[in-house]
Amino acid sequence: MTATAAPAATRTEARSATVFRMVTDQHVCPYGLKAKDLLEREGFTVDDRWLRTREETDAFKAEHGVRTTPQTFIAGERVGGYDDLRRRLGKAVADPDATTYKPVVAVFAMTAAMALAASYAAFGTALTMHSAEWFIAFSMCVLALLKLQDVETFSSMFLGYDLLAKRWVRYAYAYPFCEGLAGILMIAGALDWISIPVALFIGTVGAVSVFKAVYLDKRDIKCACVGGSSKVPLGFVSLTENVMMVAMAVWMLFSHH
Template identity: 75%
Template sequence: MTTRPARMAILYRMVMPEHVCPWGLKAKDLLRRQGYDVDDRWLRTREETDAFKAEHEVKTTPQTFIDGKRIGGYDDLRRFFGKPVRDPNAVSYRPVIVLFAMTALMALAASQAVLGTPFTIRAGEWFIAFSMCVLALLKLQDVERFSAMFLNYDLLAKRWVPYGTIYPYAEGLAGVLMVSGALTWLSAPIALFIGGIGAVSVFKAVYIDKRDIKCACVGGDSKVPLGFVSLTENAMMVAMALWMVFGPGAMAMA
């Protein structure tokens, strides 16, 4: 039985006392998972790194060499192995899908812990309330960037600019009150107001004006396209507000 000789790759990456390049670690891991022995060569100082870049006429590290040929950085290495490379400018619904999936699981877990079963009406209420809280949290990470993106399509914010700053605080407050089931007289009108205006704004921008823009629902650096998902966020708030006021549990939550 013959043994296939090991494939060898040379990897240059920054390993300094104050900084270990994460992309270098990713490149090393990828090479090993692809069956390569890695000649791991560290660039220990900025001077070494700058000299390496100048010698090979590259702008970044890490850099991988296979069979004497420079493959390139981490993304280039992924392409070399036929693996997908993320486009940082590509639009994606993933952030919202992951958010709603997690808040749904949180709601089911809370229902199990409090009521002894995950599938309850209260779990549905918590799902919307938890979603509002997390959406507000993402917006509040950078209110200025959120409000700037929000001004692209929200009808009220265009007329009264401070509304873009107030919105995430109002959404978070309504969400927290809905989780607790307290002060329905305050949380329901807030949710109905911001959800109603949001739904109309999104519908106008997407379905009437046919605009192709990004949604600020998960923060100001979002790559989520404005559309059905954005409309769903606002519709959920409106539905929750109406349920709290007119639903079977309205008296208990008041």
């Protein structure tokens, strides 16, 4: 038995949506823009309704018994906020508490590209020993930058596992400055007598601390390597940061002298 096609009006109604979002002189709701864009990319015709004042927004929320905007309606049925819309359309919704390696992957991918570009600009070819050295040095600088955005939060997370910081709290505050200084000097190829011992020291202490916390104590905690608010789990990637610093210091110690 052949299925009868749905009337055109019904199909059109099913692919229509209404988004109520806050748009005022002081605030344009970013999730409202995302909801509208997602619907349009999914082939929906969007009736874009603006809530132009706080009073209008509060009245809308009271009327529909919701706590937030935007609110999306599809074919007259309320779907909910942006995350609810993503679920309705079969899209993934990020778990704010889930661990992820994305920040570290982003850092290393960018610093690798920077190192290759710098090598090409300086020597006409991307693949050189300098590009390998610059990759580690650039990574140290970027990781230090992420920590320096909020040293207080970084230090609090760092104190949870670093062996030296637990004995001398000020080391938790000094660490990102030391990492950044060593990275900058390595990029410049200057003052090896400072950069090499600094990188060797903080890298060794860090590697021992991470190894003890993860592989001996079996602790399940977050890493402070990309700043104190990250969801990166303490483990192999954290160990890699420290091993890279040690390897760079040892390489410079023998290759530059």
